[in-house]
Amino acid sequence: MPNKNYSAQKNHPIEVSNEIKNNIYTERYKYILEKIKFLDGLMQKNFSVYFKFTLAICTALSASLVMIIEDKISLDTVNLLIELLFLLEVAASLLIIAITVANIRTWFDYRDDEINFLNKIKCDLNRKKPTIEGLFRWSETYLIIISTFIGLVSILGFFCSEMIITNIGN
Template sequence: MTPNRSQKYRPGEAAPADAPPETQWSEFEVERYKFILQQLHFTNENVHRFLAIYQTLATSLAAAGVALFTGYQKLGLTAEDARSALVAIMTLISMVAAYTILQVLVGVASWFDYRLEECELTDKTVRQGFRARPNWRNLYRWYETYTILFILGTIVALWIFATTEILPRID
């Protein structure tokens, strides 16, 4: 039986001994494909790690802000000092949010790059168009988009609520 020259074999799948060389994945290609898939998985996990860090730090700092607001007089702070401390806490929360958003964006850029590399490798080794290339127009389907929007929304809500409700009540 003569092998079909257009037939390719999956990574790790052994081609028959009589298969032409262009239908077989080299060991390097298999290892590279495994590495790319591992990196894609790793970039997805990192978003969850950074979101957990943001939630922990933002919650802790917000709790410190609430404690300061409710107990600044018992602590012997002036109203001006309490307002300044609350603004400092809100600024810290905003900085943590900015850092988290930056890390998510870097993760998305890395994911996009690895996906392009995966597509190039499968185009070469399997067949042209085996994997669809990632597209920025699909941004609305990525959970990272909504993670960033959630973080931005909480920061905007924090500043609006604090400047209209909390800071004016400190006298």
């Protein structure tokens, strides 16, 4: 059964003291800063995981090439393995690029929230709205560049895998 008092309260906002408002503002600002700090740390974690994954792919590629040289595996099997490893690396590169772009977008949203919030409470901390001008100061930019380069090299490796195997096998 619906509460009749609730419908009456819905039309008439409750008066809140300045102390409660200030506490709410403080908690909201802490929340926004916490999310911004979380996103900053997330890039380092993503880079670490991507680096380890890429290193594992390179190790598997090296092991495959050593197996060819030592004649421990057929050329067809190694070709398939190398193509799959290159495709896996392309997928990882695309994933890390998408995650990084999403993190940048989210960071922009939280910074906009921070600026709007500070303006709303008329608090000037000399914070400016984020712009794309600082692009080359962000470590995310370099992660995207490196991931793109590795992805493109992997695509090239996928299409040239037979040539790679033929030249290594000889």
